[in-house]
Amino acid sequence: MSDQNAQLSASLEDYLEAIFRIVSKKSAARGRDIAKALGVRAASVTGALRLLAERKLIHYAPYEVITLTPEGRKEAEKIIQKHEVLKGFFTTLLGLDEDMAEEGACRLEHGLAQPIMERLLAFTEFVQACPRCGEDWRSQFLDRCTARSKPPCAECLTGCQERLRRAATEVKDAVPQPLTEIQPGVKCVVKSIKNRRTVARRLIEMGVQRGTLVEIKRVAPLGDPIAVKVRGYHLSLRLEEAKSIEVVPA
Amino acid sequence: MSDQNAQLSASLEDYLEAIFRIVSKKSAARGRDIAKALGVRAASVTGALRLLAERKLIHYAPYEVITLTPEGRKEAEKIIQKHEVLKGFFTTLLGLDEDMAEEGACRLEHGLAQPIMERLLAFTEFVQACPRCGEDWRSQFLDRCTARSKPPCAECLTGCQERLRRAATEVKDAVPQPLTEIQPGVKCVVKSIKNRRTVARRLIEMGVQRGTLVEIKRVAPLGDPIAVKVRGYHLSLRLEEAKSIEVVPA
DNA sequence: GTCGTATCTTAGGGCTACCTAAAAATGAGC
């Protein structure tokens, strides 16, 4: 008689996460896919599915395909947000390679408390948005990782001063433009969200505000669905929604 | 017949960590202390002690006091380094309070791979040593955590430029001084280590080099043992050892 | 030395999360 309000174990979180990822691609998950994704035997999957169903996080009946309930989706998104925030920190700030970041994030995500994740996210966004940091700052750090013999960055200061001078005026003068004008791969900072009651409601619920970092991942050929990454979530916006978000490149 | 070369479980790591901390204070640990430190019952401690003894990490015989073997101490130090590196990142960069940092670090330490920990340590030290960052940079970040409505730091740029100009000359001209001249609480960067073969050998084995950050924790009245924190380790240096380390304040 | 309390160990049980082996269901091809 497991308490269905209890916290999920690390293992069950991984099952839920895997189901979410499979469902995102194929609309429904089968036990086999889950077993392969997590590197366990099919028998172990059956057990986990029963536990998740007991907690009302998935729709599950023997021999049927598996889908997430609304609560299950919400839980999975929380886990994936932690995963993505950690991974983003590991790759963009620590400069670790994709694979190590991926594995490290999936191990740590389960123990990461919500408030710490929020701070880590804010920190990662801050460093990317702050004009004092930048590519030379980051490469200075990476140099120091490989050859620790260097003294702290006396050389990088001069280049920085120049860039700062430019940034000081640019930041003030930057003209906000709708998200639809931004090229894929570019990171930008939200300046304002129009139509708060209607189109942009989802964004606001997710914690996207003035100051939040948005990364454009993909723009579909005929413009319609725009894939963006915000606060660890990957989501696709309709053209209309994207138009009501004004940003400046970071 | 548990494989004694296998990785320690998170639970056993916590036992080992607790034993190290107790032994550091009282020279030997008793089951009771461990139980209290970890919030478990004495019966659970006995089981864990048997497992640690099987792996030759502690000296244990029923009803006797518990001490660490050299291998046990080495393992415990690795765990505590991870703990301290995470905690240092949480407090000094993310600005989290002591308690949350402590708890968060102790949850995450077990899943943190060595190379990620190294990077995180390097990053934390880099930010503290880099003259581009500083108190105003950090407080700018903390402002943004509490009130996310702010645009990215247009105001902090002017103050930064002034500080940069000063730093640019200071960094070049900074005169290295022996660690013994530094006041408690001050963080500084290692410039050189003299007598590499003899006194400073321990430090070099720990990975302390030119560029490493050292924090002075405490100087005993008559000068002799100086407590410092380097790379997540708390250690005490003899006056003689400390003299052979030349540093500049960060 | 005996007593009593604090401490530690043993015995037995629950829960999670894996496994293997074997049985059952599914469904595509004929």
Add this chain to the structure above:
DNA sequence: GCTCATTTTTAGGTAGCCCTAAGATACGAC
């Protein structure tokens, strides 16, 4: 509609890690 390969489930077992209850040991007070 039957057959057979694939997938899923059941049954039964192991290991880790915690618990309670009860028995064993240690040690200071008398």
